[in-house]
Amino acid sequence: MKPPVSLQPLLHLEQAVTRLPGRQFGPFDLQLHAGERVAILGPSGAGKSTLLRLLAGEGTAHAGRVLWRGESLSTLAASELARQRAVLPQQHGVAFGMPVELVVALGRLAVEPDPGQAEVVAAALQAACAGHLAGRRFDTLSGGEQARVQLARVMAQLWHARGGLLLVDEPLAALDPGLQFELMDALAEFTRSRSHALVAVLHDINQALAGFDRLWLVQHGQLAGDLPAGRTALPALETLFGIELQCLEAGPARIAVLARRAGSARRPVAA
Numbered sequence: 001m002k003p004p005v006s007l008q009p010l011l012h013l014e015q016a017v018t019r020l021p022g023r024q025f026g027p028f029d030l031q032l033h034a035g036e037r038v039a040i041l042g043p044s045g046a047g048k049s050t051l052l053r054l055l056a057g058e059g060t061a062h063a064g065r066v067l068w069r070g071e072s073l074s075t076l077a078a079s080e081l082a083r084q085r086a087v088l089p090q091q092h093g094v095a096f097g098m099p100v101e102l103v104v105a106l107g108r109l110a111v112e113p114d115p116g117q118a119e120v121v122a123a124a125l126q127a128a129c130a131g132h133l134a135g136r137r138f139d140t141l142s143g144g145e146q147a148r149v150q151l152a153r154v155m156a157q158l159w160h161a162r163g164g165l166l167l168v169d170e171p172l173a174a175l176d177p178g179l180q181f182e183l184m185d186a187l188a189e190f191t192r193s194r195s196h197a198l199v200a201v202l203h204d205i206n207q208a209l210a211g212f213d214r215l216w217l218v219q220h221g222q223l224a225g226d227l228p229a230g231r232t233a234l235p236a237l238e239t240l241f242g243i244e245l246q247c248l249e250a251g252p253a254r255i256a257v258l259a260r261r262a263g264s265a266r267r268p269v270a271a
Helices: 048-056 078-082 100-108 117-127 143-157 177-194 205-211 231-241
Strands: 011-020 023-032 037-041 063-068 085-088 165-169 197-201 214-219 222-228 243-249 255-261
Touching: 011 048, 023 048, 023 063, 023 222, 037 048, 037 205, 048 085, 048 165, 048 197, 048 214, 078 085, 085 143, 100 117, 100 143, 117 143, 117 177, 143 177, 165 177, 177 197, 177 205, 205 231, 205 255, 214 231, 222 231, 231 243, 231 255
Parallel strands: 037 197, 037 214, 085 165, 165 197
Antiparallel strands: 011 023, 011 063, 214 222, 243 255
């Protein structure tokens, strides 16, 4: 008998293993519930993006199982999955001459008929802090502007869904600090208002601590930790990256960290 929907994981990896030439990743045992926010952290080449692809159903589970709401992810039709799960990859294969509105509308391909597409596209652009980019061509935008449009695309994809899943791979890479805050706030508000789960591959420890509930730590293709995002995770993060972290108070119930090379002398830092 299946557990009640409220108790059943949205996504469940059971001893899931995936393989690339010369490497094995996993086994992973992980559960994700609707509304959770999880950051995947680990050194470069540890397998973070590979784990994200496995979660998305874009990577093959060569052993074990990946379950979506209790059913094998591999049995779901692509169109059905697209209405519940959206992926924002690290690299975007978009025809650069396309109008911004058409790039965002690509997120609506699984919705047929879609009479409200124009309204959803406009609303998604606003939600992604990109309303002012309407009418532009994608190839005329800066890197930060393109990032906003791509975020609007995945928002449009899940606009009418509830309790779905948004997977993003380094969504803030190479963006200025102000835009990073803007887009993280936009992601948080969008997922929270619709009870979507959010899983993000990140390199910035402070972004992970500030914007997420849990941390999945990956090293050498293995899960090195599944921890609450908070002060108790700092020793594991130090071990994962081979660094020292000094904790700074960043407000009520919030912390930030200052990273140092392991073995360096610690100096007090004013909060």
